[in-house]
Amino acid sequence: MMGVDVILGLQWGDEGKGKIVDLLSSQYDIIARFQGGPNAGHTIIIGDKKFVLHQIPSGITRSGVMNVIGNAVVLDPTILLKEITALEAEGIEVRSRLLVSRKSNLILPGHRLIDAWQEESNANGGVGSTKKGIGPTYQDKTGRFGLRIGDLHAANFDQLYNKAKERHLRLLRAVGFADEIDDAAWLIAADEVRRTLTTVDSEIYINEALNAGKRILAEGAQGTLLDIDFGTYPFVTSSNTVTASACTGLGISPKKIGKVYGVFKAYSTRVGEGPFPTELLDETGEMIRKKGHEFGSTTGRPRRCGWLDMDALKYAIMLNGVDELFMMKIDVLSGMDSLSIGEAYNNNSFAGLSFNKDVTVNYTQMQGWQEEIRGTTDYNKLPDAAKTYISQIEKLAGLPISLISTGPEREEGIRK
Ligand code: GDP
Ligand code: IMO
Ligand code: MG
Secondary structure (H helix, E strand, O other): OOOEEEEEEOOOOOOOHHHHHHHHHHHOOEEEEOOOOOOOOEEEEEOOEEEEEOOOOOOOOOOOOEEEEOOOOEEOHHHHHHHHHHHHHOOOOOHHHEEEEOOOEEOOHHHHHHHHHHHHOOOOOOOOOOOOOHHHHHHHHHOOOOOEHHHHHOOOHHHHHHHHHHHHHHHHHHOOOOOOOOOHHHHHHHHHHHHHOEEEOHHHHHHHHHHOOOOEEEEOOOOHHHOOOOOOOOOOOOOOOOOHHHHHHHOOOHHHEEEEEEEEEOOEEEOOOOOOOOEOOOHHHHHHHHHOOOEOOOOOOEOEEEOEEHHHHHHHHHHHOOOEEEEEOHHHHOOOOEEEEEEEEOOOOHHHOOOOOOOOEEEEEEEOOOOOOOOOOOHHHOOHHHHHHHHHHHHHHOOOEEEEEOOOOOOOEEEO
16 A cells, blocks of 8 residues: 655745645645645746645645645635635636545634734744744644634534634733734635535545555645744744654554655745844845745745755754655756855754754855756756755755756756
8 A cells, every 4th residue: 555645844944845746746646734724835836827825735726636634734714715716716626626624723813813912922932923823723722722624513613613712802801912803704704614615534534545545645834944843942833844743634644654755945044033053144145035036925024045954954854754855946046156055063953953042054165056047857957066066965965856946837847
């Protein structure tokens, strides 16, 4: 029996997971998201159309592929319906090709307000969250206060919802952040989700599909360095973002994980607060941000840019059990005289970064290249300096890079 393959980000998110999942989805029957929520923004570009998916798996544009939102995803009905409407407006059939876990927790209007309060009051140290209510929804999940998609179908849903709303209001009033919760649009959206979407016990669906020989790809959100346990805590997201999370996020045994594909950019970016040892606060960082359009897909915030960090990447490879690497956005690095790769931290390692942020990085200098390589599909056409950069990363990582992406569009890339 085949296993569930996993694609996830090895850095601080926005590695280009959406593009890769869309590309590979033609080889799968089912694409399943297993954690996170609308804090994610996965960009897919097909011809002149651009889609930014927040909660819907990135297989949605392929007819014949079923898309599953797993139990550990937190779901906001208003955002979900906006995504569905935008896809339908482009003639993409969504509702018959989307299954939502009954066990997925609902992001309530109060959660978004509490997230905003946590951010704006610096209550948890100013993480720089996306303010989508992710943290508070997972807090309520582990606190056993959560409402789930399946509850939308309960006869007493109104009662359950009002109880949760009252609890959120008591908190928001106590801290003086809000007196009321405006939930009219959310309630309409929640009702439409209840009426028009198919909810399932997705763990049963996935395991039965696996037993029937279906090919399944699990799509991660965020990135390993934002993992709640292993990231730069407290500057992290509220879910586990590593391979193991695909097991609890979809209800599959660890024995049923197939290949693990790790996606990383040819450099580093981070949006939000927190340590970033290889950050470039100079014109080189500015150049990468401009050329790479490094502005958040979800919030529009400028992304912090820096050199590739091999200490962090090797840690991510270890945690996830990566089999193959996919390298993104190497086209952005054209036009530099030299490039640096952060090889190791002198007095620390990524694993210790949340306790000791004061690190210096040992860099290897590499020669740059001037040629534009956007859209290149032939490895032999890459400038020698780009080939050397790629092989140096493979050597340091101890893993092959099997796909080199050279542009945002589906066809722009090299398979090695
Ligand atoms: P995700 O969250 O991991 O899916 O990544 P995002 O969609 O947030 O950010 C990646 C951005 O880079 C998107 O705007 C993509 O269209 C773009 N992109 C993906 N691959 C490449 C590439 O190889 N080269 C360039 N220049 N852009 C890319
Ligand atoms: P994708 O899936 C980049 C960051 C936020 C913030 C921290 C916590 O597109 O790669 P949260 O709203 O989750 O409580 O915010 O995590 N963050 C992301 N950064 N890409 C993402 O998703 C992110 N999702 C959350 O900026 O620093
Ligand atoms: Mg993104």
